[in-house]
Structure formats: structure tokens, C-alpha cells
Amino acid sequence: MLLNRIRTVTELRSELDAHRTNGSTIGFVPTMGFLHEGHGSLLRRAREESDVVVLSIFVNPLQFNDETDYEVYPNDDALDDRIAAKYGVDIVFNPSVAEMYPDGTPKTSVRVSDVTEVLEGKYRPGHFDGVTLVVNKLLHMVEPTRAYFGEKDYQQLAVVRQMVADLSMRSEIVGCPIVRDEDGLALSSRNSLLSADQRRRALSLSNALQVGQHQFLAGVTDPEMLVSAVREVLESESDVKVDYVAAVDCDTLRPPNVLSVPFQLLVAATVDNVRLIDNCRVEG
Ligand code: PAF
Numbered sequence: 001m002l003l004n005r006i007r008t009v010t011e012l013r014s015e016l017d018a019h020r021t022n023g024s025t026i027g028f029v030p031t032m033g034f035l036h037e038g039h040g041s042l043l044r045r046a047r048e049e050s051d052v053v054v055l056s057i058f059v060n061p062l063q064f065n066d067e068t069d070y071e072v073y074p075n076d077d078a079l080d081d082r083i084a085a086k087y088g089v090d091i092v093f094n095p096s097v098a099e100m101y102p103d104g105t106p107k108t109s110v111r112v113s114d115v116t117e118v119l120e121g122k123y124r125p126g127h128f129d130g131v132t133l134v135v136n137k138l139l140h141m142v143e144p145t146r147a148y149f150g151e152k153d154y155q156q157l158a159v160v161r162q163m164v165a166d167l168s169m170r171s172e173i174v175g176c177p178i179v180r181d182e183d184g185l186a187l188s189s190r191n192s193l194l195s196a197d198q199r200r201r202a203l204s205l206s207n208a209l210q211v212g213q214h215q216f217l218a219g220v221t222d223p224e225m226l227v228s229a230v231r232e233v234l235e236s237e238s239d240v241k242v243d244y245v246a247a248v249d250c251d252t253l254r255p256p257n258v259l260s261v262p263f264q265l266l267v268a269a270t271v272d273n274v275r276l277i278d279n280c281r282v283e284g
Contacts, residue, residue: 003084005092009141012093016054016142024051028144028171030135033057034074035083038179038187042148043087045176054142055084056093058100063130069275074192093142100137110136112162118253119266120155120277123243131156132163139164139171146172150179152186154266154279158253178279180206186278193274201237202271205278208233212247212265216282221259223247234269243268243275250281 006012016026027050029042046053057080064070084092109129116128139147149157157175164173179187184206185199194202212230220226230245248255250264261284268277 003081003092004090005094007095008099012141015091019052025145026050026052026054028054028142028147030056030138032059033080034076034189035080036187036189038150038152040083040087041179042150042176043089046148047088049146052090053088054091054093055089056138058095060130060134061097062133063127065124065126074189106133109133110163112159115158115162115253119244119246123268128159132159135160139169144171146174148174148176151175152178154264155253188276190274190276198271198274201240202276204234204237204240205267205269205276208267209265209278209280213282216259223255223259226259239272241270
């Protein structure tokens with residue numbers, strides 16, 4: 001199948017306007033490419049629920065607080081094309097940095113407060129400002145009926161929901177469950193940067209989340225006690241450096257005094273030089 005790849009905003013708008021005039025619904029999956037079956041699950045859902053499916057592939061320089069991280073971000077056009085074709089994507093929007101930011105660094109910022117100030121926000125200064133700016137631009141360009149985001153980036157999903165609500169944007173934001181490999185590792189484009197040994201150690205993230213769930217089921221309702229049990233699992237693995245472990249309210253992302261279901265358990269850790277995040281909902 002020949003993919004319909006569009007590189008300019010003008011062309012994207014004129015094609016999507018034609019679909020909208022016909023009354024078609026538009027499902028949108030924004031990505032930074034190097035697609036995997038986690039993205040596949042978003043595309044599948046978009047395909048099921050929309051007349052037209054748009055996939056964007058754009059590695060957004062503004063959301064990388066670490067320049068090296070941007071430089072080594074993996075890409076594979078052939079892989080992306082295969083996954084896009086597999087899930088019946090209608091339009092691949094693949095702009096250049098100059099197309100997205102024609103005047104260089106934009107002078108407008110889109111800053112969501114509160115939910116951005118914890119967890120990732122503390123460890124990746126400026127990251128969410130880059131995410132909200134690009135997602136805002138993409139939503140303006142595509143004007144989708146629904147946009148699909150993975151729960152793997154749980155905080156990002158919360159931030160995007162807040163932005164869309166605060167700015168009365170029309171698109172519905174749909175969160176989709178994490179997809180895991182058989183051994184439990186949450187799918188992520190960054191997994192490709194892991195050696196076999198690092199990958200084995202990276203399993204400590206999903207294992208630690210499981211321990212947290214078990215601790216709660218065994219009666220631990222003190223957030224600090226639960227967090228330290230989870231942290232212990234991560235720290236027992238060599239060269240896994242923990243950024244944070246948090247047991248928080250599912251919406252505010254702030255820790256409660258006493259844990260009660262549902263709550264969200266989130267971890268972020270660096271395995272040698274590869275930073276990974278994972279999370280799960282504890283529902284009892
Ligand atoms: O989750 C991602 O891949 C990115 O943060 C997103 C939403 C495509 C914005 O660049």
C-alpha cells in the first residue's frame with residue numbers, strides 16, 4: 001500500500017478540510033516515530049472509531065531537556081511505514097522542524113501549571129512546555145474529532161487533558177492502556193537503546209510496580225511505606241538509578257495521606273544511560 005505522506009501544513013489542511021466537508025470523523029495519533037505495537041494499539045483504536053486516521057511523526061526538539069537524548073532518539077522510516085500500513089493509516093503527517101517552527105523557537109508558550117510541576121516536571125525542566133506547545137499546534141493543524149495518547153506517558157496524558165479542557169479545544173482526548181512485552185516491559189521507542197543486559201535490568205520497573213500492588217493488597221496504605229518497598233526493588237538492581245517512585249491521586253498526581261483505591265503508581269529510572277518510565281493503576 002502506498003502511504004499518503006504529507007509534509008506541509010497547507011497540504012494537510014486542504015486534504016482534511018475536504019474530508020470534514022464530507023462529514024468524516026478524524027482520528028489522530030501524534031507520535032515521534034520509531035513506532036511499536038504500543039502506537040499500534042492507538043492506531044487500531046483510531047481506525048475502529050474514525051473515518052480518517054491521521055498519524056503524525058515529528059521528533060519535537062522543544063520537549064527534549066537533554067540535547068544528547070534528542071540526538072540519539074531512534075528513527076526508522078521503513079518500520080514506521082510498515083506499522084502505518086498495517087493499521088490502515090490514511091495520512092502520515094511528517095513535517096520538518098522548519099515546517100513546524102518556521103520562525104525558529106516560538107515566542108508563544110502554552111504552560112499548564114500544577115499537574116506539570118511534579119514527577120517528570122521536576123526531573124525534565126521545560127519538557128512539558130515543549131509537549132503542550134507541539135500538541136497544541138498539532139491539534140490546531142489536524143483538528144481531529146479524537147486524539148489518542150498512551151497511558152504509558154501517564155502524566156503527559158493528564159497534562160494534555162488539562163490543556164484541552166482549559167483552552168476549550170474541540171477534540172476528545174482518548175487515553176489507551178499500556179502495551180507490554182511478554183516479560184512485562186512496557187513498550188517504548190527507547191527500549192531499542194537497551195542492550196540485552198540493560199533490558200533484563202529494565203524489567204525491575206514493571207517488577208517494582210507489581211510489588212507495589214501486592215504491598216497495597218497486603219494492607220500497606222501508608223504512601224511512604226509503599227513507595228520505599230517499590231524503590232527497594234529498583235535499587236536492588238545494579239546501575240538502575242531511580243528518579244522517582246510515587247503513589248498518587250489518579251487526577252491531581254499528588255500523594256494522598258492514606259492510600260485508597262484507585263491510585264496511580266509511577267516510576268522513573270535510568271538504566272545506565274537510558275531513562276525509562278512506567279506506571280500502573282492500583283484498583284484493589
Ligand atoms: O508521546 C509522544 O510521542 C510525544 O510526546 C508527542 C505527544 C507526540 C508530542 O511530541
